Amino acid sequence: MINDENINRQIEDAFNSIGGIKRATPKPYLLTRINARLSNRVKNFWDNAAIFMSRPAVVILGLCLILAINLAVILQNKSSGNNTVEHTVNVTADEDEYSTTFVTIDNIENPEP
Amino acid sequence: MNQLEVELIRRLQQGEQEAFKNVVDLYQDMVYNTVLSIVQNDEDAEDITQEVFVQVHQSVSLFKSDSKFSTWLYRITITKALDHEKRKKRKKRFAFVQSLFGEKEETQYHPIEFNHPGVQLENKEKAGELFKVLQQIPNNQRIAFTLNKIEGLNNQEIAAIMNTSFYAVESLLARAKTNLKKKLKNYYLQQSAKKNSDDK
Numbered sequence: 231m232i233n234d235e236n237i238n239r240q241i242e243d244a245f246n247s248i249g250g251i252k253r254a255t256p257k258p259y260l261l262t263r264i265n266a267r268l269s270n271r272v273k274n275f276w277d278n279a280a281i282f283m284s285r286p287a288v289v290i291l292g293l294c295l296i297l298a299i300n301l302a303v304i305l306q307n308k309s310s311g312n313n314t315v316e317h318t319v320n321v322t323a324d325e326d327e328y329s330t331t332f333v334t335i336d337n338i339e340n341p342e343p
Numbered sequence: 344m345n346q347l348e349v350e351l352i353r354r355l356q357q358g359e360q361e362a363f364k365n366v367v368d369l370y371q372d373m374v375y376n377t378v379l380s381i382v383q384n385d386e387d388a389e390d391i392t393q394e395v396f397v398q399v400h401q402s403v404s405l406f407k408s409d410s411k412f413s414t415w416l417y418r419i420t421i422t423k424a425l426d427h428e429k430r431k432k433r434k435k436r437f438a439f440v441q442s443l444f445g446e447k448e449e450t451q452y453h454p455i456e457f458n459h460p461g462v463q464l465e466n467k468e469k470a471g472e473l474f475k476v477l478q479q480i481p482n483n484q485r486i487a488f489t490l491n492k493i494e495g496l497n498n499q500e501i502a503a504i505m506n507t508s509f510y511a512v513e514s515l516l517a518r519a520k521t522n523l524k525k526k527l528k529n530y531y532l533q534q535s536a537k538k539n540s541d542d543k
Contacts, residue, residue, distance in 0.1 A: 237531045240469075241524055247469035248492055252461035256375040256392055261367045264396045271397065 352412055355403050367396055373413070373494070374420050376461070380493045381424040381485070383457040383474055391423050398423070410503060417504045421486055459493075476526035484519035487512055 282288060351369075354362035374395050379388035398419055406415050462470040477485055483505070490496045490504065498512045505512065 233535065237528055237535070240531050241527045244469045244473040244527055245520075245523075247466035247473060248459075248462060250463065251459065251470075251493055253372045253376040254379050254388075254460045255372050256389055260371050260392065260396075261364055264367060264393050264400075267393050267397055268400060 348412055349408065352403070352406065352408070356406070363400060366399065370413070370416055371396075374416065377417065377420050377489065377494055378424045380459065380474075380489045381421070382427055383478065387427060391420075391427055395420050395423050414500070414503045417490070418506075421504070425482060425486075472527065472530065473523070476523055476530060479526050480519055480522045484515050484522060487515040488519040488523070491516055 351362055351365055355366055371392065375388055375392045378391045378395070379385065382388055382391065395416070399416065406412065456471055457474050458467050458471055459474065477488065480488075486505065487501055490501045491498070496504075498509050498516070501512045502509045505515075507515075
């Protein structure tokens with residue numbers, strides 16, 4: 231019981247301890263440090279970009295992306311290669327069927343008697 | 344917002360360096376005190392305060408005058424402070440995982456006893472205990488309590504900062520108090536048990 235009362239009193243004391251608390255203040259010349267950080271940030275844009283690009287995760291992702299693009303291009307070429315053969319065959323057939331070449335007198339070989 | 348504040352923000356949005364200096368002079372204590380009460384570390388608080396003002400400098404054009412400038416600034420401050428805490432916890436977890444694999448020696452992240460410089464000398468110990476348990480309650484309750492008891496804001500102002508209703512803030516404060524009492528009780532019971540075992 232006494233312990234309970236004691237603890238309750240301690241809790242009250244803890245809550246009262248921040249009564250009348252004053253604002254903490256930062257170290258002097260905060261503005262100078264903020265300005266330095268601001269100018270540093272602008273200057274370091276390319277440095278930051280380089281650091282970002284050299285991150286292992288970014289490098290691996292970039293390599294994977296290049297490989298994926300290569301693979302996609304190869305696959306696309308393969309499938310379009312097959313189409314080209316078919317297309318060529320079709321075109322040749324059409325040309326034979328609907329031939330637009332005219333036989334003229336120049337084309338005919340002179341049949342020697 | 345009063346006329347002076349409106350004028351100051353207008354000049355700041357136009358990129359006047361003198362206006363930025365005035366804003367830093369005017370609000371640095373408010374920002375630093377809020378951050379310090381949340382992160383409970385001087386160096387981190389200093390660093391985050393600088394980050395807050397850098398953010399203000401870069402995004403003041405996005406500030407719309409439908410709320411007070413201080414409300415907007417409090418929001419940035421709280422977000423930055425909580426982000427910092429998240430990063431710190433992530434680091435702590437990562438260090439723990441690394442220590443499991445024996446890659447590195449575990450970095451020690453023992454919480455250092457925090458003393459708010461604004462507390463009166465005779466109350467330092469009790470306030471330290473309160474700040475210790477304050478870290479253990481949910482973030483929204485902690486923020487409401489900090490803004491109310493340490494920054495001295497009323498429920499209406501806290502509601503505007505936390506983007507919630509007056510009654511929600513009342514409820515948050517009541518729950519914060521209840522939770523803090525529970526945590527303090529556990530803490531004091533442990534201390535008393537420890538003291539008894541030491542005496543034996």
